[in-house]
Amino acid sequence: MPLKILISGGGTGGHIFPAIAIANTIKELQPETEFLFVGAIGKMEMEKVPAAGYKIIGLNITGIQRKLSISNFLFPFKLLISLLKARSIIKNFQPNVVVGVGGFASGPVLRMATWMNIPTLIQEQNSFAGITNRWVASSVSKVCVAYDGMEKFFPKERIEKTGNPVRKNVVDIEGKRELAMKSYGFDSSKPVLLAVGGSLGARSINLALKEGIDHILDAGIQVIWQTGKLFSEEAAQILGERKQQPLVITEFIHDMDAAYAAADVVISRAGAIAVSELCIIGKPTILVPFPFAAEDHQTKNAEALVKTDAAFMIADRDVSKLLIPEIIRLVADHPKRNSLSLNIRKHALPNAAQHIAQYVINLAK
Numbered sequence: 406m407p408l409k410i411l412i413s414g415g416g417t418g419g420h421i422f423p424a425i426a427i428a429n430t431i432k433e434l435q436p437e438t439e440f441l442f443v444g445a446i447g448k449m450e451m452e453k454v455p456a457a458g459y460k461i462i463g464l465n466i467t468g469i470q471r472k473l474s475i476s477n478f479l480f481p482f483k484l485l486i487s488l489l490k491a492r493s494i495i496k497n498f499q500p501n502v503v504v505g506v507g508g509f510a511s512g513p514v515l516r517m518a519t520w521m522n523i524p525t526l527i528q529e530q531n532s533f534a535g536i537t538n539r540w541v542a543s544s545v546s547k548v549c550v551a552y553d554g555m556e557k558f559f560p561k562e563r564i565e566k567t568g569n570p571v572r573k574n575v576v577d578i579e580g581k582r583e584l585a586m587k588s589y590g591f592d593s594s595k596p597v598l599l600a601v602g603g604s605l606g607a608r609s610i611n612l613a614l615k616e617g618i619d620h621i622l623d624a625g626i627q628v629i630w631q632t633g634k635l636f637s638e639e640a641a642q643i644l645g646e647r648k649q650q651p652l653v654i655t656e657f658i659h660d661m662d663a664a665y666a667a668a669d670v671v672i673s674r675a676g677a678i679a680v681s682e683l684c685i686i687g688k689p690t691i692l693v694p695f696p697f698a699a700e701d702h703q704t705k706n707a708e709a710l711v712k713t714d715a716a717f718m719i720a721d722r723d724v725s726k727l728l729i730p731e732i733i734r735l736v737a738d739h740p741k742r743n744s745l746s747l748n749i750r751k752h753a754l755p756n757a758a759q760h761i762a763q764y765v766i767n768l769a770k
Contacts, residue, residue: 407437408769411500411518413491414443414511414537415450418603419530419676423758424450424506425457426570427528430762441498443491445509464490466509487513495521501769502526505538505545512537519544524768527559528761530569530677531702532709534558546768549761551677551754552709567761568754569681574662576685576755581666588660589653589667591627596736599629599668599688601658603695606633607674609724610693615643617729618652624733627651629667631658670736672728675703675718680710684753689716689745691731696721715748 412428415421428440444450446463454461466487491514495503503518503525505511515537518525525545529538532552539558542548548559549567556564586593598621602610611632614621621628632640632654640654658664665671665686673679675694683690692710694703710716717735719727735741 407439408435408502408766409439409441409498409500410502410504410765410769411495411498411514412440412442412504412506413514414506414508415445415454416448416508416510417676418449418453419678420506420508420511421450421453422572422678423528423530423570424504425454425459426572426758427504427506427761427765428459429457430570430758431765434762435766441494441500443494443510443514448509450508450510462494464510464513466513484513488517491517492521495523502765504528504765505541506530507535507538509537512540515541515545526761526765526768528567528570529555529559530681531706532677533700533702533705535699535702547764549757549764551681551757552706565760565764566754567764568757569677570758570761571678571682571685571755575665576662576682578662578666578686581662585660585663585667588663589627589629589651591651591667595625595627595651596669597627597629597667598670598672598732598736599664600672601631601664601674601679602633602693603674603676603679606631606636606656607693607695608636609721610672610674610728611636611639613724613728615639616725617732618643618647620729621732622647622650622652624736626732626736628653629658629664630654631664632656670732670742672732675707677702677706680706681754681757683716684710684749685755687746687750687753689735689742690749691717691719691728691735693719693721693724693728710749710752713748713751715745715752717745 442454442461464487505515526547528549542559551569644654671688671690675692692707707718711718
């Protein structure tokens with residue numbers, strides 16, 4: 406009989422893309438496996454998971470707001486309803502194992518699965534565990550993590566350090582630089598800065614680059630700049646004024662492997678998946694953690710690299726005054742770039758999806 410695997414969670418790409426990567430890898434190892442995803446109604450997984458070819462059911466569940474709100478009073482009722490719906494989904498689908506990747510929907514599904522004595526596995530992407538995963542930590546069968554020191558959140562004997570699953574096509578940059586430089590219309594003898602702020606962009610990074618773009622270009626640095634949707638009008642104006650410059654500005658980068666291949670220095674937020682990708686590609690990086698991420702986990706992700714001299718970090722509040730000088734200084738400092746590149750590669754765990762998939766299959770059997 407084919408294995409049946411239920412995967413729950415989502416809310417952000419940082420939860421959804423690892424979930425899809427795990428499913429894809431299990432399917433490579435066990436092609437007959439049946440999958441069912443459970444997400445939160447209104448969240449991006451309800452669109453992204455079907456686009457990847459998997460069935461998904463939504464729960465009417467939200468998180469607890471940091472400030473006083475009506476939704477916080479409704480939360481216990483939504484949780485109870487979600488637990489009951491999760492029980493119904495599990496009874497109907499009868500999974501061999503339930504996988505949680507974090508996010509609102511993950512909690513009630515994992516909790517119910519443990520009550521029903523079904524093997525469970527958590528995949529925790531960040532160096533500071535999310536509230537959902539902490540809630541179910543004591544009762545799950547296996548916990549796959551990407552950072553050291555996670556025993557402060559999970560039972561030590563159940564932890565496996567696997568790393569985060571990343572999209573293979575994104576980190577496969579070997580031998581692609583020359584073609585990437587040609588496609589961007591860049592001079593292969595000059596350095597390239599890649600600035601990314603996640604799929605929605607990063608306003609602090611965008612504003613700093615807007616103010617300092619001429620200083621960067623005057624320093625002989627070519628630029629690939631992903632702005633996100635919300636900055637598109639300002640981006641069009643900046644690009645329009647500098648048409649002949651080695652400057653590529655785009656809302657979203659579809660060929661991320663080409664951008665990574667071209668880059669000599671990367672500016673990025675410090676989401677778990679972005680950090681995992683940067684470790685694998687081994688590029689010198691300046692991290693600007695998103696300050697409003699839950700439990701400030703992006704700062705903790707960045708600090709894990711900074712303390713081993715594997716990346717630089719600039720606090721979001723300091724970006725306007727520090728980012729441009731830091732870019733120009735780092736691009737010019739070849740020995741420092743080489744040491745950052747060497748050190749960040751030491752954090753790479755490129756086979757995460759395969760290891761997690763195998764643990765899931767083992768639990769299922």
